[in-house]
Amino acid sequence: MRLLLIAPPGAGKGTQGSRIAAHFGIPHIAIGDLLRSHVARGTDLGHAVQRHLDCGSLVPDEIVLEMVREAFIAAKTAGLGYVLDGYPRTSAQAETLSRMAAELGMAPDVALHLRADDDEVVRRLLARAATEHRQDDTEPVIRRRLALYHQVTSPVLDWYALDGILLPVDGMRTPDEVTTTILDALEVVEAMPSIDLADP
Numbered sequence: 371m372r373l374l375l376i377a378p379p380g381a382g383k384g385t386q387g388s389r390i391a392a393h394f395g396i397p398h399i400a401i402g403d404l405l406r407s408h409v410a411r412g413t414d415l416g417h418a419v420q421r422h423l424d425c426g427s428l429v430p431d432e433i434v435l436e437m438v439r440e441a442f443i444a445a446k447t448a449g450l451g452y453v454l455d456g457y458p459r460t461s462a463q464a465e466t467l468s469r470m471a472a473e474l475g476m477a478p479d480v481a482l483h484l485r486a487d488d489d490e491v492v493r494r495l496l497a498r499a500a501t502e503h504r505q506d507d508t509e510p511v512i513r514r515r516l517a518l519y520h521q522v523t524s525p526v527l528d529w530y531a532l533d534g535i536l537l538p539v540d541g542m543r544t545p546d547e548v549t550t551t552i553l554d555a556l557e558v559v560e561a562m563p564s565i566d567l568a569d570p
């Protein structure tokens with residue numbers, strides 16, 4: 371299974387991404403987690419990206435691309451698929467990913483779109499701020515991340531719809547209900563790898 375996870379902040383990418391990865395025994399490549407780990411360890415890269423994370427803007431493409439490339443090479447070497455969470459976030463990243471995945475023989479089977487309302491994701495992220503203290507979980511920064519998602523990330527969904535690999539899933543139900551819906555749909559994809567998901 372090679373899967374892209376595309377959704378607004380707080381829709382459940384991290385929650386569902388780790389469950390899907392555990393189910394299929396494949397790596398969960400979560401770009402936000404990788405970046406935060408550099409910040410926590412105080413690496414040079416961490417220093418370079420911290421202000422982007424704190425204010426909810428996108429980290430420069432070349433930094434993120436290198437992370438994806440390394441993770442793809444590791445997955446390919448291990449003979450595994452992947453759950454790629456948080457990439458691509460722009461049309462330019464989608465084009466780069468398409469070229470790189472083709473080069474490495476790691477093209478995605480599914481682009482999973484978790485749908486969730488703005489008010490709901492703001493509520494979830496403010497609740498998370500109370501316990502996890504993520505610097506970008508303040509209301510102004512959450513609103514900025516959401517605006518960026520609607521402006522530059524959501525157009526990427528059209529790209530995967532045209533490819534016939536876009537799988538929209540309602541992310542507004544409980545986490546367990548969302549997981550069941552996703553895994554049921556992915557079973558169909560596994561059984562019929564060439565199915566066009568856009569074809570009802």
Ligand code: AP5
Pocket residue numbers: 377378379380381382383384385386401402403405422423426427428429430431434455456457458459463494495497498506515541542543544545548
């Ligand atoms: P990233 O860490 O990916 O942040 P995000 O996209 O804003 O998403 P979140 O992690 O906030 O939410 P999520 O969708 O994973 O939801 P979660 O499962 O955690 O990226 C951070 C930053 O890194 C970006 O702002 C950018 O700076 C940089 N970056 C990342 N990718 C980049 C790229 N490609 N290019 C450039 N820069 C990039 O759930 C959220 C909360 O809701 C949790 O508390 C959870 O328990 C709860 N929850 C989950 N599902 C449900 C449910 N169904 N019902 C109720 N509660 C739920």
